[in-house]
Amino acid sequence: xxxxxxxxxxxxxxxxxxxxxxxxxxxxxxxxxxxxxxxxxxxxxxxxxxxxxxxxxxxxxxxxxxxxxxxxxxxxxxxxxxxxxxxxxxxxxxxxxxxxxxxxxxxxxxxxxxxxxxxxxxxxxxxxxxxxxxxxxx
Amino acid sequence: xxxxxxxxxxxxxxxxxxxxxxxxxxxxxxxxxxxxxxxxxxxxxxxxxxxxxxxxxxxxxxxxxxxxxxxxxxxxxxxxxxxxxxxxxxxx
Numbered sequence: 001x002x003x004x005x006x007x008x009x010x011x012x013x014x015x016x017x018x019x020x021x022x023x024x025x026x027x028x029x030x031x032x033x034x035x036x037x038x039x040x041x042x043x044x045x046x047x048x049x050x051x052x053x054x055x056x057x058x059x060x061x062x063x064x065x066x067x068x069x070x071x072x073x074x075x076x077x078x079x080x081x082x083x084x085x086x087x088x089x090x091x092x093x094x095x096x097x098x099x100x101x102x103x104x105x106x107x108x109x110x111x112x113x114x115x116x117x118x119x120x121x122x123x124x125x126x127x128x129x130x131x132x133x134x135x136x137x138x
Numbered sequence: 139x140x141x142x143x144x145x146x147x148x149x150x151x152x153x154x155x156x157x158x159x160x161x162x163x164x165x166x167x168x169x170x171x172x173x174x175x176x177x178x179x180x181x182x183x184x185x186x187x188x189x190x191x192x193x194x195x196x197x198x199x200x201x202x203x204x205x206x207x208x209x210x211x212x213x214x215x216x217x218x219x220x221x222x223x224x225x226x227x228x229x230x
Contacts, residue, residue: 103147
């Protein structure tokens with residue numbers, strides 16, 4: 001997937017600012033071209049250091065916003081404070097239970113709130129797994 | 139009664155790429171049946187093995203979650219807009 005540098009930088013900055021909690025957001029774009037990375041509130045109330053949830057109402061709002069710009073929701077991002085920048089088993093099981101085929105996920109590993117490393121993945125229903133995806137920051 | 143259904147990107151391979159489709163239905167269960175009739179394979183993506191809405195799939199009628207409107211029995215009327223939305227969550 002491709003993402004403009006300005007959007008990628010803002011996404012990582014947001015993950016650092018949100019540390020030690022998980023932050024999350026939505027990618028609006030077309031196909032593998034992300035045009036905007038829109039931060040949304042982490043609605044997880046019980047364990048926001050290790051879990052995130054995006055409110056369906058936020059998704060409906062962003063889907064509508066995107067349509068007005070000729071864009072659609074093509075993926076999501078979330079951070080892993082002090083954990084590796086790769087999807088967890090929790091991430092995989094949620095994706096497997098829902099509508100995630102072909103959807104991009106960026107996971108941002110955040111070390112001590114200082115350094116953020118984004119990695120990209122795409123979920124495939126065929127084998128119910130995330131696959132590493134080249135992340136092109138342009 | 140024509141109901142407009144907004145389809146998320148991961149399901150559009152089943153709707154010929156359409157982001158929105160129209161079906162006739164008087165409740166949510168009927169809507170899923172109608173979707174399956176016109177777009178084969180959609181039901182399995184919306185229901186789990188026991189025939190209930192999948193836990194990570196949310197269905198909204200005019201922006202109200204159907205879980206609070208009677209679930210599969212939630213009534214629909216002409217002009218309603220139904221949104222199918224994935225529940226996005228995860229973590230460590």
